[in-house]
Amino acid sequence: MAETRVLNGSEILIECLKEQGVKTVFGYPGGAILNIYDALYKHQDEITHILTSHEQGASHAADGYARTTGKVGVCLATSGPGATNLVTGIATAFMDSIPMVAITCNVGVSLLGRDSFQEIDITGVTMPITKYNFIVKDIKKLADTVRRAFTIAQSGRPGPVLIDITKDVTAAEYEYTPQEPAPIERQTDTIREEDIETALEMIRKSQKPFIFVGGGAVLSGASEELKVLAHKIQAPVADSLMGKGAFDGTDELYTGMVGMHGTKTSNFGISECDLLIVAGARFSDRVTGNASKFAKNAKILQIDVDPAEINKNIHTHASIIGDLKVVLRKLNARLDPMNHEEWLQHVERMKDMYPLRYDKTQLTGPFIMETIDELTKGDAVICTEVGQHQMWAAQYYKYRKPRTLLTSGGLGTMGYGLGASIGAKMACGDMGHPDTPVFNIAGDGCFRMNMNEIATATRYNIPIIQVVVNNHVLGMVRQWQNLFYGKRYSHTVLNDAVDFVKLAEAMGAKAYRVTRQEDLKPVLEEAIALQAPVLIECQINCDDKVYPMVSPGAPIQDAFDDTDLKIK
Structure with missing residues (x-):
């Protein structure tokens, strides 16, 4: 007792x-x-x-x-x-x-x-x-x-x-009086047999299924079940920002993120599919674009633990309420392998036609993220602030495992990432893998919000790597001003005398400034090897943009990039 x-x-x-x-x-x-x-x-x-x-x-x-x-x-x-x-x-x-x-x-x-x-x-x-x-x-x-x-x-x-x-x-x-913690049970009492049967019938009838993965898949630990389902029914898979890593970003069925800055393949695929299986996603406005035109050719099957999310933003044709991992296990156990080769080949052709593109001749946000991916091979935790750098981190780093992208998806909190990276690095130590690199990817505007937490990292020698993608502007707001506000750059220029390298050094961190592509990889390698708090300032062009993009209020199938603008 x-x-x-x-x-x-x-x-x-x-x-x-x-x-x-x-x-x-x-x-x-x-x-x-x-x-x-x-x-x-x-x-x-x-x-x-x-x-x-x-x-x-x-x-x-x-x-x-x-x-x-x-x-x-x-x-x-x-x-x-x-x-x-x-x-x-x-x-x-x-x-x-x-x-x-x-x-x-x-x-x-x-x-x-x-x-x-x-x-x-x-x-x-x-x-x-x-x-x-x-x-x-x-x-x-x-x-x-x-x-x-x-x-x-x-x-x-x-x-x-x-x-x-x-x-x-x-x-x-x-x-x-001490007590053992109450066990946390998965929510299964709301999973109804008739809903499972309806879902199975929809999947079996589908010729062009598509799976859309949200943050709930990460929270429920449903990665393996998602992989089994996608390959069993031969369905392409796209994710939201919060769903990153729930489905392996290197898998042949993966098509990229969906929504305002999603890939054209994901946006077009969801617009063309006849069944959209929504796994733990809440249909954010940044995902759906014009909600009245979202996935108009598809029956929508939504699986979510929270009944409040069903029919909140998008009308669904069927739903299953309950823990996603448990629901997917039930579906997988009763599904036979399906053949949708023609549909998959069509999606593959779209991947070839609409790859992500960026200027390969200079230092850019996409190049930074691809270099970090190349060095870490996905074995890192990436934290971000909010803005262009956040989207580049989502687009160009391949998240192979869940819980490896930490970002403010719903609230969009500038200043989130540096504190989150400190928490993530402490978590890696508590979980028994203290050598896992932890990066925080920030814009210069976001970094200013809570840059004092560099002093926290140095006080405890928490070896986070702070990357500041410095374009001397509030990049995402400037992008909107450029495209939709007649290039009236109202209070978005940050071209002042702040020296982030000196600032980081003053707080006790090692700091580097990178202005050329060829200097980035050796600096990153040294930063990872140091096992100490590091800041890397990467200076990029103030007019670099995140593409593809969907204009506010437009349907996601109207995604455009710089090549489309040149045609116009």
């Missing part, structure tokens, strides 16, 4: 984190959370705490840790501004269904609602961007609340949970 002990609230919290197998947390102390930090000091041999430069960095690091491991990421912040600084990171995790527990502390119960120093209703602030949140004002409820938070964060469709604890609860004493 487990031993019951009397502990203060802070000790109870730490013991509950240990119950859940938490090895690393990210945070920033302050007055209201001091008792918890005192307890962390006493348990520093069991739980590693990474002090970030800003609470937003802590929330992104916890998110990156969760995306890399599949486990719950944990971040800590004090009351008031400490708690509100977590909000962007919590919203980022919420939009991408990432399991995270954010722990904040508030003023004592007697001071709540009195506009006390550094008091804020953080549960009210975060209600729309958390899966669930709690305020703990009674120490008797603390342990059960923490355990519930971890269960909620991981169950069904994952997401962030916030626990706000009043300072007096962190100091009060109560009995603590």
